[in-house]
Amino acid sequence: MNKSAETFFYSRKEENKEIIITFKNYPILMITYILPWLFAWILFYSNIGISIAIIILTMIYYIIMVSYFRNKLNEVKIAMRNNNVQVSGAKWSLNNPLKYIIRK
Numbered sequence: 001m002n003k004s005a006e007t008f009f010y011s012r013k014e015e016n017k018e019i020i021i022t023f024k025n026y027p028i029l030m031i032t033y034i035l036p037w038l039f040a041w042i043l044f045y046s047n048i049g050i051s052i053a054i055i056i057l058t059m060i061y062y063i064i065m066v067s068y069f070r071n072k073l074n075e076v077k078i079a080m081r082n083n084n085v086q087v088s089g090a091k092w093s094l095n096n097p098l099k100y101i102i103r104k
Contacts, residue, residue, distance in 0.1 A: 009069075019102040021076065027092050033062070076100050 009029050013020045023029075036058035044051045079085040079102040086101040
């Protein structure tokens with residue numbers, strides 16, 4: 001039984017004996033988390049209204065992304081509790097992406 005799901009940020013392949021979850025563009029995701037806070041901090045002294053709007057929109061973005069990745073991370077957490085996961089790669093690398101291999 002081979003299933004696969006792929007989006008811009010991760011790919012998930014389910015095979016007979018293992019599930020492979022790869023966060024291939026994770027550095028881009030992390031930069032999108034950091035950039036709005038940087039813009040809000042830069043614009044804070046010039047226009048407080050724009051800074052507050054950026055912070056509110058950033059919080060909405062965080063809520064959407066957390067709800068999107070919650071299922072994937074839940075699956076990995078359960079496998080970690082059962083010692084059925086192997087982790088490789090790096091969070092900030094596009095060449096060596098973060099990869100979880102979950103044994104069934």
